[in-house]
Amino acid sequence: MSLNNLTIKEAHDGLKKKEFSSVDLAKACLEQIKKTDEKIKAFITVTEDIALKQAEAADKKADFSNPLAGIPFALKDCFCVQGIKSTGGSKILANYIPPFSATSAEKLEKESGVLLGKVNLDEFTMGSSCENSGFFPTKNPWDLERVPGGSSGGSAAAVAADQCFYSLGTDTGGSIREPASFCGTVGLKVTYGRVSRYGVMSYASSFDTIGPLTKTVEDAAIVLNTIAGHDSKDSTTPPVAVPDYTFDLKKDIKGLKIGVPKEYFVKGMDPAIEKSVQEAIKKFEDLGAKIVEVSLPLTKYAIATYYILVKSEASANLARYDGVRYGFSATADSLSQNYLETKAQGFGPEVKRSIMMGTYALSAGYYDAYYLKAAKVRTLIKREFDQVFKDIDCLVAPVTPMLPFKLGEKVDDPLQMYLADIFTVPINTAGVPAISLPCGFAKPQNGDKELPIGLQIIGKHFDEKTILRAAYNYEQATEWHKRKPNL
Ligand code: GLN
Numbered sequence: 001m002s003l004n005n006l007t008i009k010e011a012h013d014g015l016k017k018k019e020f021s022s023v024d025l026a027k028a029c030l031e032q033i034k035k036t037d038e039k040i041k042a043f044i045t046v047t048e049d050i051a052l053k054q055a056e057a058a059d060k061k062a063d064f065s066n067p068l069a070g071i072p073f074a075l076k077d078c079f080c081v082q083g084i085k086s087t088g089g090s091k092i093l094a095n096y097i098p099p100f101s102a103t104s105a106e107k108l109e110k111e112s113g114v115l116l117g118k119v120n121l122d123e124f125t126m127g128s129s130c131e132n133s134g135f136f137p138t139k140n141p142w143d144l145e146r147v148p149g150g151s152s153g154g155s156a157a158a159v160a161a162d163q164c165f166y167s168l169g170t171d172t173g174g175s176i177r178e179p180a181s182f183c184g185t186v187g188l189k190v191t192y193g194r195v196s197r198y199g200v201m202s203y204a205s206s207f208d209t210i211g212p213l214t215k216t217v218e219d220a221a222i223v224l225n226t227i228a229g230h231d232s233k234d235s236t237t238p239p240v241a242v243p244d245y246t247f248d249l250k251k252d253i254k255g256l257k258i259g260v261p262k263e264y265f266v267k268g269m270d271p272a273i274e275k276s277v278q279e280a281i282k283k284f285e286d287l288g289a290k291i292v293e294v295s296l297p298l299t300k301y302a303i304a305t306y307y308i309l310v311k312s313e314a315s316a317n318l319a320r321y322d323g324v325r326y327g328f329s330a331t332a333d334s335l336s337q338n339y340l341e342t343k344a345q346g347f348g349p350e351v352k353r354s355i356m357m358g359t360y361a362l363s364a365g366y367y368d369a370y371y372l373k374a375a376k377v378r379t380l381i382k383r384e385f386d387q388v389f390k391d392i393d394c395l396v397a398p399v400t401p402m403l404p405f406k407l408g409e410k411v412d413d414p415l416q417m418y419l420a421d422i423f424t425v426p427i428n429t430a431g432v433p434a435i436s437l438p439c440g441f442a443k444p445q446n447g448d449k450e451l452p453i454g455l456q457i458i459g460k461h462f463d464e465k466t467i468l469r470a471a472y473n474y475e476q477a478t479e480w481h482k483r484k485p486n487l
Pocket residue numbers: 125126127128150151170171172173174175176203310421
């Protein structure tokens with residue numbers, strides 16, 4: 001086994017015992033990137049020199065009190081890092097070098113983290129397959145003909161392929177959980193406001209969240225410990241105390257009340273997914289949890305509500321890419337022509353669709369019928385979750401209704417792509433936290449390679465601790481997280 005195959009926890013223990021150095025870890029990851037990334041295409045930018053310098057500095061400092069010290073990681077390319085190209089997966093920012101860093105990136109740097117580079121995503125995080133990247137699609141390490149999920153597809157693929165120990169992604173409607181599920185990794189979507197969004201390119205500001213993709217549940221708790229908390233630069237991060245998310249993690253789940261929302265088992269979902277999730281529910285029962293069926297009837301409105309609201313927010317957020325302030329600017333004869341050409345050439349189809357849908361929903365004649373109505377339904381969806389959580393500790397559900405699909409299979413049919421998010425967008429609409437972790441493998445009908453299946457555990461506002469504990473107990477009682485793709 002090579003060093004890059006270790007978990008954060010194992011690598012940290014080895015660093016403390018001086019079994020190897022941070023430079024050894026960085027070199028093992030860089031080697032793996034060189035060996036595998038031609039096929040997988042997870043990285044947009046590899047920061048080899050910076051990684052080696054940071055690793056040397058971590059070794060020299062030799063302070064491994066924070067478990068992330070000296071550990072190599074990757075950032076989704078929508079995180080701004082001072083002095084390092086940060087594209088958002090968009091041609092409009094193809095050469096953009098930010099003069100400042102995202103708070104989460106800064107925190108990791110301060111704790112002697114080792115940045116290996118920036119990974120691929122759907123343009124400005126809009127998508128569910130990573131095919132909307134302005135540069136190239138990333139491939140699923142379990143089957144190179146399939147998508148890794150999106151939009152944090154580069155983050156999930158890089159972790160699954162052991163190119164890094166962990167990665168940060170963003171989740172507006174499923175973009176951490178869906179790729180984690182497709183690539184067989186752990187992905188944590190935090191409560192809205194738990195992690196600062198400062199310096200991360202916005203999709204829909206009232207939905208966007210930042211979180212880790214890792215190899216194990218314990219690693220996700222370790223990363224959250226460092227990145228969570230109030231930030232004076234992001235007024236949506238409340239001053240809620242940050243607990244130690246690794247404390248209590250290993251406590252059993254006897255008596256834990258787990259709800260199973262019946263609306264999350266729909267006709268048309270892949271039977272292999274339904275089977276794996278039902279088996280996971282049985283496993284929770286064996287571990288001493290109490291299972292109750294619950295109902296979230298507004299689930300059927302979640303996709304429509306979500307897409308009206310996020311595209312409205314996106315259309316406003318994207319106005320800043322005007323060819324004057326940031327990045328690419330088209331050559332044109334007049335200022336108005338420059339605005340038009342910059343956006344026409346700089347943005348891809350899904351981003352253009354977002355601007356058109358959002359502008360339409362916000363326009364004077366349609367605001368009440370679309371935006372306002374959706375905003376009201378959002379409140380009802382949130383209330384429905386609050387109500388259900390009065391009697392239970394967490395919910396379990398599938399992450400997606402389908403296995404990783406083939407590259408090109410859905411990219412020309414946006415509605416089909418949106419439907420992949422049916423089990424993830426309600427969670428963002430309510431603002432609650434959720435985690436995705438492996439719960440099985442299955443061969444798709446149109447393929448012969450085994451593909452990962454994800455389990456979703458959903459929690460109460462700011463109760464990441466309970467979902468992490470439930471996930472940890474399940475993970476330790478199963479073997480799924482030990483499987484590796486054959487690269
Ligand atoms: N696929 C969803 C969308 O395009 C979710 C994306 C995300 O979470 N960033 O809106």
